Amino acid sequence: MIHILYEGKSKRVYVKSDNVLIMEFKDEVTAGDGAVKALAPGKGILCACISAHLFKVVEGFGIETHLLGYDGSRRIEVRRLKMVPLEVIVRNFSYGSLLKRVPLYKKLEPLVPPLVEFHYKDDSLHDPLVLPEDVLRVGLLTKRELDRLVELSLLVNHSLSRYFRSLGLRLVDIKLEFGYWRDDFVLADEISGDTFRVLDEHNNHLDKEVFRMTRSVESLLKAYKELASRLGLRVEALPTHAQGA
Ligand SMILES: Nc1ncnc2c1ncn2[C@@H]1O[C@H](COP(=O)(O)OP(=O)(O)OP(=O)(O)O)[C@@H](O)[C@H]1O
Numbered sequence: 093m094i095h096i097l098y099e100g101k102s103k104r105v106y107v108k109s110d111n112v113l114i115m116e117f118k119d120e121v122t123a124g125d126g127a128v129k130a131l132a133p134g135k136g137i138l139c140a141c142i143s144a145h146l147f148k149v150v151e152g153f154g155i156e157t158h159l160l161g162y163d164g165s166r167r168i169e170v171r172r173l174k175m176v177p178l179e180v181i182v183r184n185f186s187y188g189s190l191l192k193r194v195p196l197y198k199k200l201e202p203l204v205p206p207l208v209e210f211h212y213k214d215d216s217l218h219d220p221l222v223l224p225e226d227v228l229r230v231g232l233l234t235k236r237e238l239d240r241l242v243e244l245s246l247l248v249n250h251s252l253s254r255y256f257r258s259l260g261l262r263l264v265d266i267k268l269e270f271g272y273w274r275d276d277f278v279l280a281d282e283i284s285g286d287t288f289r290v291l292d293e294h295n296n297h298l299d300k301e302v303f304r305m306t307r308s309v310e311s312l313l314k315a316y317k318e319l320a321s322r323l324g325l326r327v328e329a330l331p332t333h334a335q336g337a
């Protein structure tokens with residue numbers, strides 16, 4: 093029997109077997125840490141399809157991910173992992189919360205080398221920024237683990253930046269999550285317009301920034317469809333009317 097393990101803002105997680113989870117992407121969009129929420133029919137399948145594709149792209153660069161299978165629906169099958177309770181944000185250009193935290197940056201200033209940030213995953217605390225030194229001092233990771241997490245995050249960012257550049261797109265920033273696997277880490281969660289910012293040749297966003305800026309579900313879906321099409325994906329079975337999220 094498949095049972096639900098967790099329901100988050102953007103996904104439902106089901107247990108398929110001891111080591112296998114099903115992640116179902118919801119037809120919902122949230123902004124402002126969940127304060128704004130709207131039904132977005134078709135978003136789930138778009139994010140699942142884009143995520144599955146980008147996990148495979150990353151794997152092509154030799155990076156291990158949790159993806160086990162994808163059947164074209166709004167669900168992906170993944171390896172169940174013990175998660176590192178950190179979000180790693182890699183920034184290639186200044187944007188979003190960085191501009192608020194450090195007003196000295198101008199918008200879309202290139203960050204060379206990319207800036208790596210850690211946020212402690214705790215919804216009730218709004219995922220606060222933590223320093224690498226904090227991570228070590230509280231014993232969340234060892235120095236060796238921390239170095240490896242940074243190395244892997246930069247590798248994922250470099251791989252995806254290169255891939256997007258080959259399609260005429262620019263990766264602004266990306267949020268990554270990892271799980272422990274044997275004596276290493278595996279890239280987990282999702283890679284979609286909900287977790288990165290990508291700009292096209294005209295500096296149009298093909299990511300959730302569209303919804304943050306306009307609060308328009310229609311514009312968001314248009315951007316996600318455009319992203320899928322730029323990645324060469326044909327997303328079938330997009331609902332034309334609202335269904336349960
Ligand atoms: N391979 C995996 N094994 C176990 N848990 C995973 C795996 N990949 C992702 N997760 C976890 O599954 C959940 C996915 O749900 P979702 O992203 O909707 O949550 P959320 O509302 O963003 O909240 P949060 O991500 O802060 O927990 C996250 O808690 C994520 O860390």
Ligand SMILES: [Mg+2]
Nearest residue numbers: 100101102281
């Ligand atoms: Mg999440």
